Amino acid sequence: MSTTSISALVDAEQGSSLWRDAWLRLSRNRPALAGFAVLTLFVLVAILTPWVAPYDYAQQNLELGATPPSADHWLGTDIFGRDLLTQIMYGGRISLAVGFIATAVALLIGVSWGAIAGYMGGRIDAVMMRLVDILYALPFMIFIVLLMVVFGRNMLLLFLAIGAVEWLTMARIMRAQVQSLRQQEFVEAAVSLGLSPLAIIWRHVIPNALGPIIVYTTLTVPSVMLLEAFLSFLGLGVQPPETSWGLLISFGTETMEEYPWLLFFPGLVLAITLFALNFLGDGLRDALDVRGAKD
Amino acid sequence: MWRFIGSRLLQAIPVLLVVITVTFFLVRVAPGGPFSSEKAVIPEVKAALEAQYRLDRPVLEQYIAYLGDLIRGDLGPSFKYPGRSVNELIGAGFPVTAELALYALLVALLIGVGAGVVASLRPNTAQDYIPMSAAMIGICIPSLLLGPLLILVFGIYLDWLPVSGWGDMPGDKILPAITLGAVYAAYIARLSRAGMLEVMTQDYIRTARAKGIPEWRVVVVHGLRGGLTPVVAFLGPAFAGLLSGSFVVETIFQVPGLGRFYVQAAFNRDYTMILGATVFLSSLIVVFNLLSDVLNAWMNPRLRSRAGQNT
């Protein structure tokens, strides 16, 4: 990027160039790209599942029962004789949606909450963080059961419930970041330019606090997927015959001695997702860390 | 420092009060009372039961009475275990959970710091990738899966360790501690790696090297102290998390800890036990977060007194 013409400048006017540059850098990071490709593939498969799945996900064959991988059923069948590959594909629809949407909710609330508390400091900070403390301390299970009873059972609520838990840690991380950033001279410079606190948080603080947030986010997605299984267990999440990776794994755990493939394959898919996310996350972090890029 | 501790404890009071209040009403709003059971309960019996637990009085009166008891340190009688007080149940379960959490934390520190430091010494080599990938898996493998896996391998196939129990047979504390500590080991590994990477580029490490002292001493004496600062900051929340998150491990390994009582209480709508455990655990969380901050300050001389800072 040594020569820049006026036309490039005109590009620069549109939106933040940080993101454009980050994208460019990301596209040169192979593991990150591979991670991105895997995730895209998973999302695509999830979207196309109703058309590409080899079997009907609910169709049982009770006499067949659980069978190991075979030519007919590449990943084997579960105890109802249902095709595991199909189950995993349908499960991915739920898990990926929950994983990404709930994480996004948590990210949105957590980052804004933490950023505001950290930047404002003083009494506002104290009040906001005490609220976080309170939510941390409340008995989660009772809270979930109550949510379920008050609002009925639906997926939206699932996202809300998960988001409501995960944002707390996110807010704490963000706040710590912001507290150290707000001492920095460039923030002071922004104040002296006359920027409003919100503009400073948005333009100067958040982009510089993204590193740890991205790393934590990549860790949140898989834990959200597993949390969904627990909520489903309590009755809040998906209901059979629909399924999710978390549910497949928790059922697989029960029968890991008898039918190990029922644990292995869903676990493998989750692990692949996790590593893809991790590579993508690290790549994103590096891409956003303009200082680390020496090219 | 004492002022700081005092003000933090003072701040905790309203937090706890809100937690108590919300929980108090939350459990009462939640469907299914403590006495509902599969076989229909005769109305007279139900009335008698409710009277014994003050449930027949107006909710507000119950609330005030509860707060009154709480101030006297009385958490009330358990609904699930007639004849036992919540104080007694916590007294029975907490020492076990605390012991389990402590071992888990030791496991987590041992594995986590070890892996993190080893990884940080040669970043972006196999020596870094292997422990860090293991840590990634560690973070995401639920104890619901790790526990049974460890039991199968070490308890059943190899027959080295007991599959359950706590203090009943030699070695029965090992697997629960590892299972519970695994997630935290992974977090600590990441934290200590990042911390060490940061510290080992500091000027004072160069100073230490210039003194000609051996590399291990540079890492251990000069590097660790600063590199583990984020780990120390994490210890409080981690210990609190271990204490309140041990339920799954306690269930899998048949450990008679507080977590089992707590979750059973939630399932059974044991109002007093839910409340008691919540109050107890959230007080602990406050205390451990505070301890962690104090420890952090103590580890870092600059924070012990901030008078040395430039104006």
Added chain:
Amino acid sequence: MLNVNGLTISFTSREGTTRAVDNVNFSVTAGSTTAIIGESGSGKSVSCYGLLGLIPQPPGRIESGSALFLDTDLLRLDKHALRQIRGRDIAMVFQDPMTCLNPYMRVGAQLMEPLHYHRGASQSEAKRQALDLMAEVGIRDPEITINYYPYQFSGGMRQRVMIAMALINEPSLLIADEPTTALDVTVQAQILKLLSDIQLRRNIGILMISHDLAVVADIADQIIVMQEGKVVECGDRAAIFERPQHPYTRKLLASIPQGQKIPSSISPNPLVSVRNLCSWFKQDNETVKAVNDVSFDIYRGEVLGLVGESGSGKSTLGRSLLNLVPATSGQILFDGHEVISLAASELKSLRRRMQIIFQDPFASLNPRMTVYDTLAEPLLLHKLETRSSAAERVLEIMDEVGLARSYVRKYPHEFSGGQRQRIAIGRALASRPDFIVADEAVSALDVTIQAQILDLMKTLAQEYGLTMLFISHDLAVIRQLADRVVVLQNGEIVEQAETTALFEHPQQDYTRRLLEAIPGKSLL
């Protein structure tokens, strides 16, 4: 004692291999001082660290050369043998005493560590030596302070600790890497004196690295000038200062701040009036009176110099003028507006008219914003330009501050310190302010760069008709730029006067002390 011949060190990165040090020769003899002079990046530090195996390998690699130290070739030694020499025969003092001492260890333990390791000294013996040495380097109450943590010392004291630590094994060679750059002028003078005293007493060789010719002018016997990894000139002090051969050496000499500003035309009515300003804050139950009852005026078109040591409250004062730190009491009038009690909306329009340039150009630029974003932000914020017209204006500002237009999409980390300070200046000027606070704006820069930036500021100040508060600890710099000077000590004004009057007839002891500490007086 030390004889370096043909030293070549290269660094390998993704972009290829660069020679950081290229065929460098120099020597140090016992009891004398050799100074290596050069800008940052000239390879002066790398060549010294390379001798002691302190550069990470890879990416660094010593290609060739020899370094004979008392008949041993340092470059041929294995790690272990080199470690034996480090800290025992050759010791080092680093630039920034704030970061070079382990903050988690008591200074005593750090002092004694080399003794334990190299000499196997017992605890009591080591402690005795440490106490003696602390006394020798001028640390007060060593019995008490030996148990202090580094943060409990001031910068100068920390540097004394560093020196004591280097001397504790009685080395024959001391390598001092910019030992005074991070210190106040007065402290700098003390440390330099300490080094030459020690050399005299102990007859050791000193290899001193610096970017500032003025600093070494008083103590160096031999001077080596480096540029881009190569030695461009070497010779004894007199030769270098009196008969510089290489153009680069001449440029370095020319950069030593000299001369005085021709007073500019000053209108009689003040732009900024400060009355009884106090800025106090609480720290651990003690009230720190950072700025205490200060009153002065800054007239339109004037450059007011504000001088003082670190901790004198000059930065706090500068920031409270812009309402960046809250004032405790007093009055600040900016063009007739009361700054302290202004509402947020009024403050915004006022902020356009007053700007600040910070000391550290690394910290004062948002690392995730390109030059374009940084410069366009004030334009768009104050609606001085539209989105479409901003680009052209940004390029104009870049021209004005001397940045190539092609850099517009680059990030701060891709620039050198001087270039970054140009960006910071550009940002401050973008909103066409009337008043600028320059807080140690050139202190972190190499001397040659410092000279350039000072020139730039002078030019721009005239062009824009700026009023400026120029804060610095360096009187030589103030003298070049300021019309009037205010001297601050412990948050209070000690003296204020016209620049010429102040330099020629200082009224106060404190001012005189500051004046005496200016380095390189032997040159003048």
Added chain:
Amino acid sequence: MIALLLGACGSDEPRVAQGNRQGILHFGNGTEPQGLDPHVVTGIPEMHVIVTLFEGLVTKNPHTLEPEPGVAKRWNISEDGLTVTFHLNDRARWSNGDPVTAYDFVWSWQRALSPKMGNQYAYMLYPVKNAEAFATGEITDFSHVGVTAKDAQTLVVTLNAPTPYFIQLMDHQSTYPVHRQTIEKFGNAFDRFTPWTRVENIVSNGAFRLTDWKLNRRIEVTKSDTYWDRDKVALNGVVFYPTENISTEERMFRVGQLHRTESIPLDKIPVYRAMQDSPYINSPYLGTYYYLFNTSKPPLDNLNVRKALSLAIDRRRLTETVMHGSTLPAYSITPPGTLGYEPPKVFEHDVEQAQELLAQAGYPDGKGWPGLELVYNTSESHLKVAVALQQMWKDALNIDITLANEEWKVYLDTVDQMDFQMARRGWIGDYVDPNNFLDLFLCDGGNNSTGFCDPVYDDMILQQAPQATTREARYAIFQAAETRLMEQMPIVPIYTYTSNHLVQPGVRGMSSNVMDWINFKYISLDQDQRAVD
């Protein structure tokens, strides 16, 4: 930690082998008992411990389930069936040496029936004259209740009506004697909260006495040296382990830490069944698993829909595949073989007829089906049944059923308030008699929960059956009533429970019976046997 690890390496003898030598039975007991007061607690784990500590007037033969002497050495029933006289064994002793007397029983029953106790099983004594009135507070003078001690060894009980199963009830914990002085020593006798059942306080009259109780860890009982029939007791003690997680308990069994467990994950059944000398025992059990239809809500207010749903279920396929043969197909609410009672079989698996019925109801081939939700409480096996049935209904009738699992207490609330269309339910007999199942569906039956109400049915159960003079006549009335019930189909029976447990080979005398009732007195351990591998 390393020392601990090394010390643990396979050196230990499994608890079972050790237990076999010492005569100690290690018993997997599900959850931690709520308590050990026979008049307070209700669950099965509690019952297991309580039957070792206490003994009622009679006890049951584990093989035949016929009553046999307990504290009462014999009893006679009057001609009209309204008076029962128990003659107590004069060797019966409390664990502190006091004799067990008829007065103890009178006082204990007063305590068991006292409203303040909140005893949920007080109704076990309702056949006794005025017992119900006393328990519900209608009368407060216990002397009006039909139980008196004629002397220390003679207890006379007067009944409301002839109750053929009354003697059986005398083995229920609710009718057990408790030691008055002990209870009064530790607080108000009619208070649920007294600590009299703690190890250091308790006085009991059973074959064992309590010697250790560590919460969530273990309960240990040791052979009592004051028990009247102590010579017959082979075991030296029993240790109960509370383990909520069934996989954990199964693993404990597998490594030889338990002699017996009821916790067998469904999918482990084929594995255990295939073992040589299989420890897996499966026998009929007095319980039925069924779905409730809410007959007050469409579409289940339509009898044809209810019938169609029931006929479409292939119960044999379900029990043989998903349940791995651990249950039996059920076509009635009463389990077969309830002391000679054979329930009617009103319908069979018939997909074609089911389709026809659904068409008659207005949903030919599922067209226009408004949807139906099935509520079940969270559990792996409930889920499996629901998923299998969901698909059966889809295949047979082309209708969609949605599943909704609920946390236990939420589920209880839902069922109690009839806020469902279809809900899972199970009923385990408290005593061996069809009445215990059939009276569920009385109009005001507390466990009816279906909206079903048929006065004719009520009359048969409440009036005709008790007046029947012979067992055959009585059973005939029950059969007619049950036929009537199944024709209305307010429930759909799915399977009959069986008792599934794993027992180590060294255990003798732990016979299977339909109540899964264990008489620890009869159990012995074979010294030479080791644990299953």
